[in-house]
Amino acid sequence: MRLPSLDARLEAVLALIRAGTHADIGSDHAHLPIRLIAQGRAERCVVVELHPGPLAHARGNVARARLAARIEVRAGDGFGPLAPGEVDSASVTGMGAGTIAGILRRAGEGRLPPALVLQPNDSPGPLRVWAREHGYHLRAERLIPGHWPYPVLRLERRPGDDPAYQGLPLAAALRYGPHLLREGATLLRRQVWADIVRLTPLAAPGRTAQTQLETARAALEVLGGDGH
Known part of the structure; x- marks a missing residue:
């Protein structure tokens, strides 16, 4: 069986998944679940797709991969087609953070x-906020280069406060990621510095840009230097 190729952001998603039963919400082509099964990272997958075109595409790819016995493709919106407790983990990728947060809230x-x-296509700040409010800890995060830096987050339901945020300025950690700030990757440094350059001429007392600039400067202090 020839495995489907994944771009860098979905390869990063793949590497953060290991489960008995995994659901891919809004899967589109079902390439991620096919790879999960083929590489032994999941025993069973459920693909959920709302739109008829991608739904048919996903079913065709699963059939060609001869994995219909282990990957079930269901029509529906978000987590609606899943039974409570049916899956051990789920992925939602390639959408805006606000859209993903809405899917999670409706679930x-x-x-x-x-x-x-x-894996949101824009700032994951709303997802980090959602996780803290709903008992999920941020266990791992990646920043993947592409058309823009793609964030990838792994959340796990745990009791108590998330230790990832301890000892960091909260606004900066929510905006840029606590693990990423501690790792100090070059890509994040460039992103923070770009925000500072963009926000500095816009900032003034009482403006949103001033608050955002202060957040970026706090992040830069954690990173310990400029963005170059």
Whole structure:
């Protein structure tokens, strides 16, 4: 069987998944679940797709991979087609953070699995906020180069406060990522510095840009230097 190729952001998602049963929400082509099964990172997958075209595409790819016995493709919106407790983890990728947060909110506590891997196409700040409010800890995060830096987050349901944020300025950690700030990767440094350059001429007392600039400067202090 020839495995489908994944771009760098989905390769990063793949590497953060290991589960008995995994759901890929809004899967589109089902390439990620096919790779998960083929590489032994999941025993079973459920593909959920709302739109008829991608739904047919996903079913065709699963059939060609001869994995219909282990990958079930379901029509529906978000976590709606899943039974409570049916899956161990789920991925939602390639959407805006606001869209992903809406999918998570509509799922309700019962259908959300213990682990989530999320890849938004813009700032993941709203997802980090959602996780803190709903009992999920940020266990790992990556920043993948592409058309823009793609964030990838792994969340796990855990009791108590998330230790990832301890000892960091909260606004900066929510905006840029606590693990990423501690790792100090070059890509994040460039992103923070670009924000400072963009926001500096816009900032003034009382403006949103001033608050955002202060957040970026706090992040730069954690990183310990400029963005070059």
